[in-house]
Amino acid sequence: MKASLPMVARALSGPRLKQGVIALGIVIAVSSPAFAQVELSGSYSIRMYEDYIERGPGSFMGDFTGMPMSDEGRAKALLYTSNLPSMIERQCLAQSPWVGQYRPLGLRIWSEVDDGRVVAWVIAGDYLRGTITIWMDGRPHPSPNAWHPPSGFSTGHWEGDTLVVRTTHVKTAWIRRGVGIPGSDKSEFTVLITRHENLLTITTIQDDPIYLTEPHVVSRVWEFDPNGSQAPNNRSTCNVGNEIPALEDTGKVPHYLPGANPEEDYMVKHYNVPKDAAMGHAYTLYPEYRKMLRGSYTPPTSCDRYCCGWIERQGLPGAAPSLTCNDGNLPRALRDALTNQR
Numbered sequence: 111m112k113a114s115l116p117m118v119a120r121a122l123s124g125p126r127l128k129q130g131v132i133a134l135g136i137v138i139a140v141s142s143p144a145f146a147q148v149e150l151s152g153s154y155s156i157r158m159y160e161d162y163i164e165r166g167p168g169s170f171m172g173d174f175t176g177m178p179m180s181d182e183g184r185a186k187a188l189l190y191t192s193n194l195p196s197m198i199e200r201q202c203l204a205q206s207p208w209v210g211q212y213r214p215l216g217l218r219i220w221s222e223v224d225d226g227r228v229v230a231w232v233i234a235g236d237y238l239r240g241t242i243t244i245w246m247d248g249r250p251h252p253s254p255n256a257w258h259p260p261s262g263f264s265t266g267h268w269e270g271d272t273l274v275v276r277t278t279h280v281k282t283a284w285i286r287r288g289v290g291i292p293g294s295d296k297s298e299f300t301v302l303i304t305r306h307e308n309l310l311t312i313t314t315i316q317d318d319p320i321y322l323t324e325p326h327v328v329s330r331v332w333e334f335d336p337n338g339s340q341a342p343n344n345r346s347t348c349n350v351g352n353e354i355p356a357l358e359d360t361g362k363v364p365h366y367l368p369g370a371n372p373e374e375d376y377m378v379k380h381y382n383v384p385k386d387a388a389m390g391h392a393y394t395l396y397p398e399y400r401k402m403l404r405g406s407y408t409p410p411t412s413c414d415r416y417c418c419g420w421i422e423r424q425g426l427p428g429a430a431p432s433l434t435c436n437d438g439n440l441p442r443a444l445r446d447a448l449t450n451q452r
Contacts, residue, residue: 147268150231150303153338154217154310157331165330166214168288171373174390175383177285183292183321184389188371190290193354193364202348204260205238206283208299208314211328213239213287216338217310231273235261237348244275251278258295275301285316285326291390294320308334324392382410 156165163169174187194200210217210233218234228246235241240261251263262280266273277299285291297318304311313329316322352358366372377388384403387394 147228148271148305150219150273150305150310151221152219153335154219154332155335155338156214156216157333158214159331161330162214164212164287169286170376170380171289172371172376173289173388174286174291175377175387176395177291177390178322178324178326178392178395179291179390180321180323183318185368186292186321187290187390188374189365189368190284191364191366192288193357194290195284196353197357197364198350198352201350201353202237204240204281204283206280206285206293206297207235207240207242207260207262207264207277208301208312208316209239209283211312211314211330212285216335217332218338231266237346242277244273251276262299264301271304273303275299275303277301292321294318296320305334310334324395380410382408 158165171190171192172188174184177183179187195203215236220232220234221228222230222232222243230246231244233242233244240259242261242264244264244266246266249265251265256263256279258279258281260281262277264275264277266275268274280293280295280297280299282295283293285293293316297316299317300315302311302313302315304313310332311329312332313327316326316328318326354364357364374389375385377383378385384394384407387399393399
């Protein structure tokens, strides 16, 4: 059975979207009895075939495409400058427990067992994301006033071959890599973890009553790696350093004043992306929005950065029609080869 999130989006929006995505994910995954379980333990390597820009180098400032942002979220994101996380007091701030959806890193998963019964699944963390413990023993979530640890608090249960996780008690953190899209500490996540043979799919559905108007849905894939490193985590310690000497001991916090972000129109000027789409308005996520653009959208005639997907970065054909895959983010040898072909 094949289906996709856009199929759900045509019929659902807002809270119904979340329910539809969960139902679709479980229906696709279920191929065994209702209480089936699968072995998740092991090391998984990242596969960058999808959304490599978001998982790797990070997108452009002012690129909020694909995000259902509230006015408050949009305003806060536009205050962001890339110098902000370089401040000493912010370099080691904990990120969201599910920030792995936006990072180019592998995963390690194991189970905690008591008397032969799995009481928790554990996803290893690092210096920017706490180790996630997914409790399977039926314990309740703490009071909303309880401490919010870097890992949040997660419980899970099986629905078919899908581990359904609920995560609460998270910290305020940026959602998307490098562009300042905020997530509040009131965010809650519903997470679907499904293993299809060697492929592990993790779908996160983030609800945030402060900065999002609809659930934010992200799906990523990793591949089981039996030769994955079993060494201690070499990213367990965060060391700070003075990355911007001009800010040292000044008390200044890098930011843009409201209406003064020079990158606000970047996607419009460089890619002809309509500003309402670049600024993360929820209605631009749906197929109907394409109909609104018919006759008015003109694709760019050239591209100077992030013109290439992961396939092209491996030296294979696949660039967008009429555009040459050649940008400054390519490996030098491949960039030179493509240049010489002109």
